Amino acid sequence: MTHALSWQSVHMHCPFCRNADSRVVDSRTADDGSSIRRRRECPACGKRFTTVETASLAVVKRNGVTEPFSRDKIVSGVRKACQGRPVSDDDLAVLAQKVEEAIRANGQAEINALDIGLAILPPLRELDEIAYLRFASVYQAFDTLEDFESAIARLREEDARGE
Numbered sequence: 001m002t003h004a005l006s007w008q009s010v011h012m013h014c015p016f017c018r019n020a021d022s023r024v025v026d027s028r029t030a031d032d033g034s035s036i037r038r039r040r041e042c043p044a045c046g047k048r049f050t051t052v053e054t055a056s057l058a059v060v061k062r063n064g065v066t067e068p069f070s071r072d073k074i075v076s077g078v079r080k081a082c083q084g085r086p087v088s089d090d091d092l093a094v095l096a097q098k099v100e101e102a103i104r105a106n107g108q109a110e111i112n113a114l115d116i117g118l119a120i121l122p123p124l125r126e127l128d129e130i131a132y133l134r135f136a137s138v139y140q141a142f143d144t145l146e147d148f149e150s151a152i153a154r155l156r157e158e159d160a161r162g163e
C-alpha cells in the first residue's frame, strides 16, 4: 500500500490576514531530504510567507506493525555483517544517513522493512564488499552457493568495468 507523502505542516494560515488558503510559489527540499521549505502567497492579501514542513517516515514491519524510521536500527542491522571488517562507527553512521536520504528521496511516508534492507545494499557495497555479501545473503535470500557465486561474479564484472 502506497501512502501519499504526509508532510507535517507548521501553520499554513497566512500570518498577515489569517486566511486559511495559500498558493505555493516555490518549494525547496533540504539537502538531507528531511524537510521542505515552501514559499507561499496568500490569495486574500497577496503577501508572501514561508513554511517549513518536516516529513514523517514510518517503517512497516513484516507483522504489519509500523514504527518510526530509526537510523540506529539501520546501524544495528548492518553491524553484524561488518564484524571483523574495517568498518568504523562513523562509517556506519554515514551509511545510515545515506539510507535515510535514499528512502526519503522516494517521497513516500511509509516503507516496508524489506525495502529498507534493499536500500542498505548500495551504500554498504561502497563501504565493504564482504559486509555487503553477508548482508545481501540475508536480504536477497541466498539459498545456495551458486547465489553467492553469481553475486561475487557480478561484483567482479562491475569492478572490472570500474563501476
Ligand SMILES: [Zn+2]
Residues within 6 Å of the ligand: 014, 015, 016, 017, 018, 019, 042, 043, 044, 045, 046, 047
Ligand atoms: Zn493574507
